[in-house]
Amino acid sequence: MNTVIIYKSKYGSTKEYAEYINRNIPDSELFSVEEFDIKNLNSYKNVILGSSVYAGMTFYNSFLINNWSILKNKNVFVFAVGMLPEDHPNSKDAYKQIPVHIRKKIQYIKLPGRVVFSKLNLFEKFIIKMIDNKEKLGVADMVDLEKANSVVFFFKQEK
Numbered sequence: 001m002n003t004v005i006i007y008k009s010k011y012g013s014t015k016e017y018a019e020y021i022n023r024n025i026p027d028s029e030l031f032s033v034e035e036f037d038i039k040n041l042n043s044y045k046n047v048i049l050g051s052s053v054y055a056g057m058t059f060y061n062s063f064l065i066n067n068w069s070i071l072k073n074k075n076v077f078v079f080a081v082g083m084l085p086e087d088h089p090n091s092k093d094a095y096k097q098i099p100v101h102i103r104k105k106i107q108y109i110k111l112p113g114r115v116v117f118s119k120l121n122l123f124e125k126f127i128i129k130m131i132d133n134k135e136k137l138g139v140a141d142m143v144d145l146e147k148a149n150s151v152v153f154f155f156k157q158e159k
């Protein structure tokens, strides 16, 4: 296998994007970060990391930093999934948490996420209400799998 997709998802929307990318890149393998065996990282040419964003935090920051000595020689694409658009200050700050020398060498995209309010715990409901009041976003169901095509096309070219 040429390509590995490693994702972290709490409520399933990031997993849906990861599965979509997996279906559309024929020689790819899919793992959640919890099940992925880090010893196998070096065997792939292409690495796709997908993470939901909670309070500006993603799993891939530490993953990129801790494994950069291996990843720097690979094609790396990171996709973040969240309810705030890519040009929102919160999204920009989350992106800037990736060290500059790593940012320069990877591809990045933010994809629209989904909030199913009834599934959230009390604390999460409170946070969402606060963000929603401030941003006037409306709690949305916005997963749009087609938007993940830029990830698919990139690796079809790189193959």
Ligand SMILES: Cc1cc2nc3c(=O)[nH]c(=O)nc-3n(C[C@H](O)[C@H](O)[C@H](O)COP(=O)(O)O)c2cc1C
Pocket (backbone or CB within 6 Å): 008, 009, 010, 011, 012, 013, 014, 015, 052, 053, 054, 055, 056, 057, 081, 082, 083, 084, 085, 090, 091, 112, 113, 114, 115, 116, 120, 123, 124, 125, 127, 128
């Ligand atoms: C408590 C909480 C905090 C969140 N914080 C952010 C955030 O900082 N930025 C963002 O874009 N989306 C944020 N979201 C939205 C989630 O990233 C979005 O629902 C995403 O689709 C969840 O992915 P998952 O279904 O894979 O867990 C937040 C959601 C919750 C419940």
